[in-house]
Amino acid sequence: MTATRTRRRALGDLLIQSLVIAAFLLAWEMTARARVINPFLLPALSDVLMRIGKDLGSGIAIVDLSLTLYRALSGFAIAAAIGIPLGILMARWSLVRWFFDPLISAGFPMPKIAFLPIFVLWFGLFDTSKIIMVAFSSIFPVVSAAYAGTQGVDKWPLWSARALGAKERELLWEVILPLALPQILTGLQIALPVALITTVVTEMLMSGKGIGGTMMNAGRFADSVGVFAGIVEIAVVGILVIRGVEALRRRLLVWHAETRADA
Amino acid sequence: MATLFRYLPILVVLALWEAATRYGLVSKLMVPDLASVGAAFWQLLTSGELVFNAGRSLGRAFIGLAAATAFGIVAGLLMATIRPVRLLVNPLVQAFYPMPKSALIPVVMVWFGLGDLSKIVLIFLGCILPVVVSTYNGARGVDHVLVWSAASLGASRRAILTEVVLPAAMPEIFNGMRTALAFSFILMVSSEFILAKDGIGYLIATLGDGGAYAAMFACILTVAGVGFGADRLFGLLIRRTLRWREP
Amino acid sequence: MEPTVGIDVRNVSHAYGARNGRGVVALQGINLSIRPNEFHALLGPSGCGKSTLLYLIGGFVPVQTGTIATARGRVSAPSPERGIVFQNFALFPWKTVRENVLYGLEKLKLDREERERRAREFIELVHLTGFEDAYPSQLSGGMQQRTAIARTLAVDPEVLLMDEPFGALDAQTRRVMQEELRAIWQRKQKTVVFVTHDVHEAVFLAERISIMSARPGRIEHVIDVGFDRNAGEEVMKTREFVELSEHIWDLVRQQAIAATRGAL
Numbered sequence: 001m002t003a004t005r006t007r008r009r010a011l012g013d014l015l016i017q018s019l020v021i022a023a024f025l026l027a028w029e030m031t032a033r034a035r036v037i038n039p040f041l042l043p044a045l046s047d048v049l050m051r052i053g054k055d056l057g058s059g060i061a062i063v064d065l066s067l068t069l070y071r072a073l074s075g076f077a078i079a080a081a082i083g084i085p086l087g088i089l090m091a092r093w094s095l096v097r098w099f100f101d102p103l104i105s106a107g108f109p110m111p112k113i114a115f116l117p118i119f120v121l122w123f124g125l126f127d128t129s130k131i132i133m134v135a136f137s138s139i140f141p142v143v144s145a146a147y148a149g150t151q152g153v154d155k156w157p158l159w160s161a162r163a164l165g166a167k168e169r170e171l172l173w174e175v176i177l178p179l180a181l182p183q184i185l186t187g188l189q190i191a192l193p194v195a196l197i198t199t200v201v202t203e204m205l206m207s208g209k210g211i212g213g214t215m216m217n218a219g220r221f222a223d224s225v226g227v228f229a230g231i232v233e234i235a236v237v238g239i240l241v242i243r244g245v246e247a248l249r250r251r252l253l254v255w256h257a258e259t260r261a262d263a
Numbered sequence: 264m265a266t267l268f269r270y271l272p273i274l275v276v277l278a279l280w281e282a283a284t285r286y287g288l289v290s291k292l293m294v295p296d297l298a299s300v301g302a303a304f305w306q307l308l309t310s311g312e313l314v315f316n317a318g319r320s321l322g323r324a325f326i327g328l329a330a331a332t333a334f335g336i337v338a339g340l341l342m343a344t345i346r347p348v349r350l351l352v353n354p355l356v357q358a359f360y361p362m363p364k365s366a367l368i369p370v371v372m373v374w375f376g377l378g379d380l381s382k383i384v385l386i387f388l389g390c391i392l393p394v395v396v397s398t399y400n401g402a403r404g405v406d407h408v409l410v411w412s413a414a415s416l417g418a419s420r421r422a423i424l425t426e427v428v429l430p431a432a433m434p435e436i437f438n439g440m441r442t443a444l445a446f447s448f449i450l451m452v453s454s455e456f457i458l459a460k461d462g463i464g465y466l467i468a469t470l471g472d473g474g475a476y477a478a479m480f481a482c483i484l485t486v487a488g489v490g491f492g493a494d495r496l497f498g499l500l501i502r503r504t505l506r507w508r509e510p
Numbered sequence: 511m512e513p514t515v516g517i518d519v520r521n522v523s524h525a526y527g528a529r530n531g532r533g534v535v536a537l538q539g540i541n542l543s544i545r546p547n548e549f550h551a552l553l554g555p556s557g558c559g560k561s562t563l564l565y566l567i568g569g570f571v572p573v574q575t576g577t578i579a580t581a582r583g584r585v586s587a588p589s590p591e592r593g594i595v596f597q598n599f600a601l602f603p604w605k606t607v608r609e610n611v612l613y614g615l616e617k618l619k620l621d622r623e624e625r626e627r628r629a630r631e632f633i634e635l636v637h638l639t640g641f642e643d644a645y646p647s648q649l650s651g652g653m654q655q656r657t658a659i660a661r662t663l664a665v666d667p668e669v670l671l672m673d674e675p676f677g678a679l680d681a682q683t684r685r686v687m688q689e690e691l692r693a694i695w696q697r698k699q700k701t702v703v704f705v706t707h708d709v710h711e712a713v714f715l716a717e718r719i720s721i722m723s724a725r726p727g728r729i730e731h732v733i734d735v736g737f738d739r740n741a742g743e744e745v746m747k748t749r750e751f752v753e754l755s756e757h758i759w760d761l762v763r764q765q766a767i768a769a770t771r772g773a774l
Contacts (some may be wrong), residue, residue, distance in 0.1 A: 017354035024355060041374055099272045106273065109494030110487040111448040114464075116456070117471040117479055122293055197363035204368055205456050212366075216457070219369030227369045231362070238361045408600035411570045412658075414588035416614030416665055426613075430604045507604045507645040 043225045051229045067210040075134025076195040083139045087146020112137045130202045137198040138191040145187020149180035295477035304481035320462040324451045327386025335391045339398025364389030377458045389450045390443035397439025401432030437501045448490040515581040515668050517544040522576035536562045538726040549702045551716035555766035559727025560705045568592050568671050593667035597674045599654040601646040607657050608642035614665035632660040652683040670702045709759045724769035
């Protein structure tokens with residue numbers, strides 16, 4: 001297919017997608033307006049949007065959003081700072097691998113949120129315990145990806161570099177890491193939404209401020225508009241974060257075949 | 264034997280834990296020693312409290328997961344084969360996929376209160392998307408020569424869907440189900456921390472509030488272990504069912 | 511056994527892409543008459559549409575312009591009257607050899623004994639007795655292709671369509687399969703349409719060869735191959751065979767060159 005035709009097809013799909021979503025939103029608004037369902041259970045979209053606008057204006061939403069993002073990104077940063085080196089070490093040192101491999105693979109399917117009460121016991125009721133919870137949840141995909149990425153590096157570039165006189169430390173930074181980067185980034189891309197979700201859930205479980213806490217409060221006070229406002233905010237933040245990360249990945253991997261394949 | 268060696272580090276961790284508490288490296292209040300945790304576990308087990316609550320939790324999770332799997336596979340297959348369905352449903356799936364389903368906890372609380380239904384609905388909603396997406400992708404990815412071969416052997420459209428597309432998509436569907444399984448545990452625990460009157464999450468929260476930390480640890484480790492075990496069991500199930508793949 | 515049918519292709523054109531036909535023209539003005547029981551090869555460079563023509567005859571792709579008909583009527587959908595064998599075998603990987611062969615038989619509403627008997631018969635025909643309970647992933651390429659052939663033949667189609675069936679096999683296996691296919695065709699009455707890009711294979715197996723051009727796909731020459739139906743593989747060494755092969759190879763080469771030139 002020619003390039004223009006592919007672009008036209010993509011645009012056509014986008015149009016249909018937008019139409020369907022618009023229709024869905026319209027249906028939501030109409031059903032709520034017509035009082036078909038109890039407005040308590042399904043508040044009108046317009047009311048929800050107005051609430052979001054109001055909260056943004058009064059600054060409440062900004063506070064909540066910044067708090068949630070702060071916690072999520074801190075936890076994520078810790079997970080990355082510990083997880084990436086750990087994964088790399090696992091790939092290079094068999095003792096490290098032997099010790100951590102079962103812990104990581106056993107930890108993956110576990111509902112890590114179950115450990116929250118332990119973190120609260122150890123670190124108190126404020127931000128620290130939340131951030132540690134987030135880090136704990138997010139670290140698994142990071143370690144796994146860093147391990148796989150470093151492990152899977154082709155030996156040919158390594159051997160060439162060695163033959164050209166590179167020392168072990170140079171080898172690590174200049175050959176292995178760049179080659180493992182795509183997979184490491186994938187791990188980070190998976191970990192970021194995990195960090196966000198974990199933050200929101202943790203906030204719900206522990207109340208206080210932040211999107212999760214505010215939503216939970218709204219729920220307790222039967223403020224369904226507030227609850228739905230929270231959902232919309234989370235959805236929007238989620239999409240923005242994911243798209244942002246994708247763009248960042250393309251920028252960082254400009255040299256890689258996968259980016260050039262799209263161009 | 265090899266499996267034992269593989270999981271040895273976990274024993275090492277347990278040994279370190281025991282050493283840390285015994286030699287006063289950490290306060291026994293914060294980190295109950297292994298013995299107390301073990302004793303509390305035994306107590307909970309024999310009193311029936313653990314089994315009762317775990318049973319309620321797993322029961323709800325199972326219902327939600329089973330419903331999500333059934334609806335998800337059907338929806339995924341319909342999306343893959345009928346164009347209007349795909350055009351209608353796909354954008355909605357794409358829009359809702361990145362949204363964390365845990366965010367729906369307050370919503371189901373508003374809709375269904377604190378009873379069983381709210382948790383079942385939550386798990387259903389959280390688990391249905393991975394199944395739909397993986398079924399859709401699996402069905403779309405079926406090699407068309409398989410479909411054509413079946414057609415030329417006399418299969419009707421319906422037969423092709425159930426006898427060729429579905430089995431061919433099973434590996435991918437199983438992956439989606441495995442993800443859904445993990446989600447169900449997460450949603451089960453988190454929803455029970457907040458909106459429950461029974462269940463293992465509720466038990467953990469109650470024990471924590473009451474200061475019975477050893478028992479709390481015991482429950483947390485139990486649920487983590489069950490989550491791990493469920494995943495491994497499912498993995499075994501997948502391997503047995505798909506033994507036609509690689510000899 | 512009923513006499514089998516021929517295939518009548520009249521003025522068939524086919525284009526991919528835009529619905530109003532402004533896409534890539536795969537086939538143009540194809541006219542072909544295949545006699546009942548004939549072994550007919552479609553030969554040509556890649557991109558000449560030979561596979562497309564095969565799929566149209568099979569009813570897997572709807573005909574856009576022109577008609578394709580057999581004695582049973584126009585072709586509009588796949589049917590057990592026209593069986594197909596693909597290059598990548600297209601076996602159901604979750605079914606054993608026996609289950610694969612039984613698949614079409616189950617659709618024929620025969621009783622259990624008859625189904626099992628026929629499955630056994632065709633598995634034996636392709637020399638796979640003993641492997642009935644193996645999965646495709648446990649079989650070699652040649653064995654998988656035999657299973658595919660058994661599966662297709664089991665429903666007794668009148669027409670057998672083959673899309674470069676031996677292309678994925680190594681040279682030795684390919685030779686063996688060609689001979690076996692010849693033997694099967696001699697025993698069973700079938701019209702065969704065989705797509706290939708291998709000249710020797712076409713000359714060995716076929717009674718008539720359509721040489722196709724590419725971009726757009728057209729039938730440029732139809733050659734009669736006169737070799738004895740019962741000839742074994744030694745015929746490949748005879749002078750007539752070699753000369754005919756070279757002649758046909760020249761024709762095909764011309765089409766391939768013309769196609770590349772057209773693409774530049």
